[in-house]
Amino acid sequence: MEPLEFYEYLVRRGFERRKSQEEMIRIVDQVLEEGGVRLIEAPTGTGKTFAYLIPIITRGAKAIISTGTKILQDQLRRDIEFLITHYSMITGDRVTYAVIKGRANYLCLDRLEREKPKDLGDIPQLMEKGWEGDLTLAQVPPETITKINVDEDHCTLHYREVCPFRERCYYWNIVKVKEATADILVVNHALLALKEFEDTKDRVLVIDEAHETDRYLTLATTAGISLYTIRELVGTIERIGGVKVDIDPEGFFRESFGGLFREEDQEVPVESFLPYAQGFRVSIYDPLRSCLRDARERLREDLESFLCSRIAISHKFKFYLERTLILEPETLERVRSAYEDPDEEERVFIDRVKRLEFAERRIFKIGSLLRIWEEDPPDYGYKVSRFWSSRLQTFNYRMEVFPIFPTGVVDPEAFKGVVLTSATVDPEDIAQTTGIRGRFHRLSYNFDYSRVTFIVERTNPKREGWEERLRSAYKKIRSLHDRVLVLLTNKEHLRIIEGGEDVGKQGNGSLTRLIEGFREGRLKVLVGLDSLWTGIDVKGEKGILMAKLPFESPEDPVTYHRIRFLRETGEDPFLYQRRKAFIKFRQGVGRLVRQKGDWGTIVLCDNRIWRYEEFVEFLRELGVRVLYGDPVRSRRTSARPYLRP
DSSP states (O other): OOOOHHHHHHHHHHHHOHHHHHHHHHHHHHHHHHHEEEEOOOOOOOHHHHHHHHHHHHOOEEEEEEOOOOOOOOHHHHHHHHHHHHHHHHOOOOOEEEEEGGGGGBBOOOHHHHHHHHHTTHHHHHTTTTTBBBGGGOOOOHHHHHHHHHOOOTSOTTTGTOOTTGGGGGIIIHHHHHHOOOOOEEHHHHHHTOOOSOOOGSSEESSGGGGGGGHHHHHHHHHEEEEEHHHHHHHHHHHHOOOOOOHHHHHHHHHHHGGOOOSSSSEEEEEEEEHHHHHHHIIIIIIHHHHHHHHHHHHHHHHHHOOOOHSEEHHHHHHHHHHHHHHHHHHTTTTTTSSSSOOHHHHHEEEEEEEHHHHHHHHHHHHHHOOOOOOHOEEEEEEEEEETTTTTTTEEEEEEEESSOOOSSSSSGGEEEEEEETOOOOOHHHHHHOOOEEEEEOOOOOOOOOGGGEEESOOOSSSSHHHHHHHHHHHHHHOOOSSSSOOOGGGGGGSSSOOOOTTEBBBBBHHHHHHHHHOOOOSSSSSHHHHHHOOOOOOSSSSEEEEEEOOOOTTTTTHHHHHHHHHHTOOOOOHHHHHHHHHHHHHHHHTTTTSOOEEEEEESSSSGGOOHHHHHHHHHHTTOOOEEEEOOOOOOOOSSSSOOO
């Protein structure tokens, strides 16, 4: 069946025909046939998900579909289910798919048994209900998750052969099996950066929500070391060989970075870690390596003594010892293996060797980070965060390093073809931040934006009295519309917006639950930051309050280092900042009209918009009515809604 034949079938079943959707189907079909890279700007209402799924399904193509968040992954599941069900009904063909998340999102039964954390939330109940180990669906504290999830330093290739839970493993027995057999893989941008997939040359890659690709790739390629990690490593080394690790990581972090923070919970950019590298090496890294060598030697001696006392050992135990290289080959050659599975004594040694292997891999990663700090490459950025940890009973500091622009993380040549799509694709931004270039397509708008009024308040966030005007604008838009979305750019501004039982603020509970409450009408106001500018889809009449133009804060570590890097390389960083703000602004405006019949009002408390012609031109191109000042005097009533056409 041809893609447009299936599309016509859907139209006959009542789906609205959309010119832009048909055009996108043709473009994606060309990629499946010819390969290459296409960037498709598909405005709200295009139906881009169906537009790329229909050719993939009807052509029987292998595909990886990557989106920004795990929430959006689950939304994609519904669309795929719908399409493959109807396709199977009319053709009899079976199409399979799998929603895949990174390994750290799944429960490790081996670590669960070892750590035995006290607060498991609802995991015991989930394990009795056919759950697939996805920790994002569990109600469990983040610090517990880090102890029981699948960790690449724990779940090594050769340990899996002796892991007592190998046959019941959620990740390797369920997730990876589905991945290997599914026609369509639904992943997120962070997982895409990890490159854990096989046979990508046979698959087309679709990057949805492409305007956020660089942000998620940067997060995925960020590497760091924390006080919590060092404490965990100290405990592991001490358990391996009974040695005492005498270091003071709390003192190093507190003395080095404690003075950088103005608030209790915060992250800050750091110009370079070079000034701290020598102190870290002398007071933490070198002592850890020395103690680990002592622990390894103690374990090696204990192992040799144990093997001398045995006539034979298990095949799996010998296999594991051979691959961990803790003993000389000649020593193991003298040992005979006579049965398959390890006995209880062997399991004790497997546990100790496993801890050694874990510690050595962690030490290696710390050493790699330390070398980056000492080399101080210009295309890397640095940041320190500090958050209170109830487990540590002190602040948990974290030092992180990241590529300023994650170019080269996704290689289009590794795939059969690549499609990047979003309502706000900017080819120049994609090229600068990710290094991906391709043919650009801009599709037509689908909705009547004359039903939208955009009010620019006579106020400037840089001037006195702005907060009061924001409060006034909030009261005004609440009088105009029953539901209001408040889009902020700074978490400090959350305090300006009045609370109440019908007001949900980002940070107060699960964002997913807050959005659901707003959609269902239990919440009348939803207030938030980055996630709400781009990640919320609420249909119907509503109002939007934009506190200010969404320029990224220069104090944000990634933005800080990008500005520094661009300035040092002779480019104007404001052009980058302006482009990013425009992309986010367009996303924010797009929150209002999600389907035909939607209408409402947007109020912006930032008259600097008149300085940037592309912002105003975008609104006029849509057909939005733009008003300046305070033209609204009457309240909205159920009998006569304000400005409704």
